[in-house]
Amino acid sequence: MISNKxxxxxxxxxxxxxxxxxxxxxELRRGPWTLDEDNLLIQYITCHGEGRWNSLAKYSGLNxxxxxxxxxxxxxxxxxxxxxxxxxxxxxxxxxxHSKWGNRWSIIPYGGHLPGRTDNEIKNYWRTRVQKQAxxxxxxxxxxxxxxxxxxxxxxxxLEKIEQNNNNNSSSSSSVANNNQGELxxxxxxxxxxxxxxxVNNNSSDVHTxxxxxxxxxxxxxxxxLASIFSLSTI
DNA sequence: AATACCAGCAACCGCCAATGG
DNA sequence: CCCATTGGCGGTTGCTGGTAT
Numbered sequence: 001m002i003s004n005k006x007x008x009x010x011x012x013x014x015x016x017x018x019x020x021x022x023x024x025x026x027e028l029r030r031g032p033w034t035l036d037e038d039n040l041l042i043q044y045i046t047c048h049g050e051g052r053w054n055s056l057a058k059y060s061g062l063n064x065x066x067x068x069x070x071x072x073x074x075x076x077x078x079x080x081x082x083x084x085x086x087x088x089x090x091x092x093x094x095x096x097x098h099s100k101w102g103n104r105w106s107i108i109p110y111g112g113h114l115p116g117r118t119d120n121e122i123k124n125y126w127r128t129r130v131q132k133q134a135x136x137x138x139x140x141x142x143x144x145x146x147x148x149x150x151x152x153x154x155x156x157x158x159l160e161k162i163e164q165n166n167n168n169n170s171s172s173s174s175s176v177a178n179n180n181q182g183e184l185x186x187x188x189x190x191x192x193x194x195x196x197x198x199x200v201n202n203n204s205s206d207v208h209t210x211x212x213x214x215x216x217x218x219x220x221x222x223x224x225x226l227a228s229i230f231s232l233s234t235i
Numbered sequence: 236a237a238t239a240c241c242a243g244c245a246a247c248c249g250c251c252a253a254t255g256g
Numbered sequence: 257c258c259c260a261t262t263g264g265c266g267g268t269t270g271c272t273g274g275t276a277t
Contacts, residue, residue, distance in 0.1 A: 032245075032271080054262065070263075071246065106265060123266075124244055132242085240276075247269070254262080 029063045033072055037062055041069055042077055075120045082116025086125060088161040090114055094122055095130070095150055095158075102142075 029037075044060035050073065053066030062069060075081070086094070097108045103126075105119035114122070130150075134141035137149070 030247075052262090065247095066262075067248095067264090068246075074264095075245075103266065119265080120245080127267090128243055238277085241274085243272090243274105245269105245271085248267085250265085250267100252262105252264085254260105256258105256260090 028065055028068075030068070033076075037064070038072070038077060041073060045073060045077075071120075075118045080116050081118065086117070086121075088158040088165070090117065091125075092155055092158045092162075094125060095155060098126060098130075099147055099150070 033041075040060055040062055041056075044056060044062075048056070053070040055066075056062075057064050057066040057069050060069070064072075093113050094108065097113065101107050103123075105123045105126075108114065108122050109117050109119055131141045133154075134146050137146070139146050139149075
């Protein structure tokens, strides 16, 4: 019996052979970008600027489609792209903005709310982390019920995290490493339990209530500053 | 040690709107 | 207008690395 992994490896080898069999293949390259390709793209854009992706693909020497070049640049190579885990603050913003805009991923990072974050990254976050919670709870991620669960249980925990970070930063800058910065609370797979299970499975009145839309959060300076961000989120 | 499984994410695909000839 | 081309978007796929069995 051939495992999936073995199949995948075989497929990779096949594609490598195909692209090499005639020296330089006339077919457009696909798949992961190499360092050389990245450098070529950066170099070309540095000289000629962004845009006109098809002619860029044609004249840069990259054997790629214009679309592929555009995607690589916008999602990975652009200088202001921020890499690494999403901070709790960013996660809250995503949850909030998604509740407002739905799956309109390109709008969510728009307006400087999430500088350096791409629509692709936000989309991936939503699908892998947020929808995972919904799946575990067996409720529709677009349902009102799930939205409420997020508001009442998930967001307060993220807010706590932000406060905690602020406190740690003000008292000791060396403790940042312990904050697990950017991690979604208990949702990183290490804990398979849904982090907002209480919200759905019982009616326990959690201590923290969060009314993001009306921006009535006033638990700390950090929270009120977040609220001001939310109030600006009308694009 | 080998295999299966899973999560995260980079990259692709198909569709559609905007634009220009 | 009409058509071809281009760029952008949202959905989906599949590769990779880590973990469990």
